[in-house]
Amino acid sequence: xxxxxxxxxxxxxxxxxxxxxxxxxxxGVSLWHQRDRNAVDRRPPDSAPGRTSRRSRGDDYAVTGRxxxxxxxxxxxxxxxxxxxxxxxxxxxxxxxxVAGDITRxxxxxxTGAVTVxxxxxxxxxxxxxxxxxxxxxxxxxxxxxxxxxxxxxRGTEVEALIAYVPPMGExxxxxxxxxxxxxxxxxxxxxKRLKMLxxxxxxxxxxxxxxx
Amino acid sequence: MRALTWHGKHDVRVDTVPDPEIVNxxxxxxxxxxxxICGSDLHLYDAVIPGLQSGDILGHEFMGEVVETGPDxxxxxxxxxxxxxxISCGACFFCQRQxxxxxxxxxxxxxxxxxxPLYGHAMSxxxxxxxxxxxxxxxxxEYVRVPYSDVGPIVVPDGLEDDKVLFLSDILPTGWMAAxxxxxxxxxxxxxxxCGPVGLFAVQSALAMGAGKVIAIDEWPNRLDLARKxxxxxxxxxxxxxxxALMEMSGGIGPDAVIDAVGMEAHGFAPDTxxxxxxxxxxxxxxxxxxxxxxxxxxxxGGRISIPGVYGGFLDKFPLGAVMExxxxxxxxxxxxxxxxxxxxxxxxxxxxxxxxxxxHRLPLEEAARGYENFRFNQNDWTKVVLKTG
Numbered sequence: 001x002x003x004x005x006x007x008x009x010x011x012x013x014x015x016x017x018x019x020x021x022x023x024x025x026x027x028g029v030s031l032w033h034q035r036d037r038n039a040v041d042r043r044p045p046d047s048a049p050g051r052t053s054r055r056s057r058g059d060d061y062a063v064t065g066r067x068x069x070x071x072x073x074x075x076x077x078x079x080x081x082x083x084x085x086x087x088x089x090x091x092x093x094x095x096x097x098x099v100a101g102d103i104t105r106x107x108x109x110x111x112t113g114a115v116t117v118x119x120x121x122x123x124x125x126x127x128x129x130x131x132x133x134x135x136x137x138x139x140x141x142x143x144x145x146x147x148x149x150x151x152x153x154x155r156g157t158e159v160e161a162l163i164a165y166v167p168p169m170g171e172x173x174x175x176x177x178x179x180x181x182x183x184x185x186x187x188x189x190x191x192x193k194r195l196k197m198l199x200x201x202x203x204x205x206x207x208x209x210x211x212x213x
Numbered sequence: 214m215r216a217l218t219w220h221g222k223h224d225v226r227v228d229t230v231p232d233p234e235i236v237n238x239x240x241x242x243x244x245x246x247x248x249x250i251c252g253s254d255l256h257l258y259d260a261v262i263p264g265l266q267s268g269d270i271l272g273h274e275f276m277g278e279v280v281e282t283g284p285d286x287x288x289x290x291x292x293x294x295x296x297x298x299x300i301s302c303g304a305c306f307f308c309q310r311q312x313x314x315x316x317x318x319x320x321x322x323x324x325x326x327x328x329x330p331l332y333g334h335a336m337s338x339x340x341x342x343x344x345x346x347x348x349x350x351x352x353x354x355e356y357v358r359v360p361y362s363d364v365g366p367i368v369v370p371d372g373l374e375d376d377k378v379l380f381l382s383d384i385l386p387t388g389w390m391a392a393x394x395x396x397x398x399x400x401x402x403x404x405x406x407x408c409g410p411v412g413l414f415a416v417q418s419a420l421a422m423g424a425g426k427v428i429a430i431d432e433w434p435n436r437l438d439l440a441r442k443x444x445x446x447x448x449x450x451x452x453x454x455x456x457x458a459l460m461e462m463s464g465g466i467g468p469d470a471v472i473d474a475v476g477m478e479a480h481g482f483a484p485d486t487x488x489x490x491x492x493x494x495x496x497x498x499x500x501x502x503x504x505x506x507x508x509x510x511x512x513x514x515g516g517r518i519s520i521p522g523v524y525g526g527f528l529d530k531f532p533l534g535a536v537m538e539x540x541x542x543x544x545x546x547x548x549x550x551x552x553x554x555x556x557x558x559x560x561x562x563x564x565x566x567x568x569x570x571x572x573x574h575r576l577p578l579e580e581a582a583r584g585y586e587n588f589r590f591n592q593n594d595w596t597k598v599v600l601k602t603g
Contacts, residue, residue, distance in 0.1 A: 205360065
């Protein structure tokens with residue numbers, strides 16, 4: 001009895017395996033078939049920003065960027081941003097900004113203690129664009145720009161921030177920063193949303209029930 | 214102050230917590246006078262919506278007296294106001310288009326990270342309804358902080374007592390928008406699943422908008438009675454085959470519009486419900502949607518589907534084929550409360566709309582936990598619980 005039962009379940013298992021194999025084989029063959037018929041030799045660039053590409057750039061820089069539409073005039077947002085001492089009002093991860101001549105010093109809390117980033121404005125188009133790059137004194141190598149464009153249909157201004165940086169400790173450092181929520185991609189997304197709140201509502205939304213919470 | 218706080222599935226308690234303060238310039242602080250338990254609070258009570266933390270204050274249907282105002286608030290101390298459950302800044306792209314429940318700015322930035330991957334876009338802030346929608350402390354409390362107090366709250370005249378206007382905060386505009394989303398034309402046959410507060414207000418609203426016949430579907434005799442009193446015909450799904458009955462009651466055509474006022478916790482004995490519930494229990498984020506599936510099959514070809522019922526996650530066995538092949542339209546969404554306040558307050562003032570028929574129980578805030586338990590497990594008799602403070 002027992003022996004027959006074993007034989008029975010064994011052959012059922014084999015049948016299942018055979019069935020699964022057939023299904024997988026069929027799926028594989030049909031995929032291959034489709035691939036064969038729909039292959040594209042060369043993909044010309046599309047209209048999307050490079051940072052949304054499926055492929056990385058293949059250098060040491062991590063590039064991140066984000067666009068937000070703010071219902072406010074372009075000049076006003078530009079002017080607010082251009083005075084870098086305003087930035088800690090919406091950049092949570094910037095503790096302090098000091099401007100001396102054309103050098104700006106940013107104090108940024110990091111897992112290893114505060115880091116000072118030193119940048120210089122490399123390109124400034126009134127009302128349109130501010131670009132910066134780190135100096136040789138800077139602890140982190142970074143460059144970036146923020147662009148201001150009129151949004152369509154009177155929706156205000158499209159603010160696009162682009163940041164390229166060399167993550168300290170490479171991919172590992174980037175991963176650590178990501179899990180702590182301090183990675184520039186996360187930071188810039190949150191910062192831009194806070195800037196939007198500040199301009200559109202005059203305050204930054206909070207669920208705190210008390211000032212000291 | 215005393216406040217109703219959430220501590221886990223079927224565990225809510227009235228605790229002592231710190232009083233709220235003015236935090237942002239446009240804030241106001243209310244002394245809550247009346248607050249209600251909403252059907253959607255039961256999704257939290259049953260812990261089928263994630264994102265609550267132990268100690269969170271619940272409650273998004275409330276009204277009260279202004280006791281403190283920030284420098285940019287337009288309210289004055291002493292005013293009586295009803296507060297929409299949707300928190301809206303009034304200035305963003307969506308608020309400007311009166312899509313208040315899609316407000317871009319009211320959900321704090323860190324909380325926006327929770328819904329952005331889930332829904333593709335971050336949700337707006339809501340009072341007392343999980344950290345997905347802002348983690349704002351709710352109004353089932355003695356005091357509540359109201360952000361953007363110059364946009365949300367509506368001042369109510371002293372002549373109208375709390376019970377007449379409290380439901381402007383959510384369920385009355387929700388029932389109204391449900392009927393509006395059903396695009397009702399004169400003489401239409403409209404079927405409404407669920408005779409909870411929103412379903413009943415949808416019945417009332419559909420009739421006010423000119424529906425020729427409204428058919429309300431539920432299993433609780435008392436709730437079906439309330440629908441009947443509003444002027445609806447009723448179907449008890451425990452005694453009747455709903456789809457067959459709807460075809461027969463609409464001359465073999467099917468209802469012109471259907472309203473799902475049930476949402477993600479459809480119950481009753483149906484195979485798809487059992488499977489949905491099992492998946493909810495093992496936490497794969499599945500919604501239970503028997504009512505919606507039935508509504509989609511019931512609606513006539515080219516008809517309209519309105520979904521005021523709350524859904525939060527994913528749905529399978531969704532009869533999209535029926536939607537496409539029959540060419541029906543679906544409209545849904547959290548209620549844009551602020552859009553409807555003036556008009557509905559006017560109708561209440563003129564006596565055109567009465568909402569007090571719904572209230573079955575009035576309890577002191579201290580007994581809120583008993584209110585939750587009975588609203589959940591004694592549905593026939595407990596149709597709406599209003600909590601009174603002080």
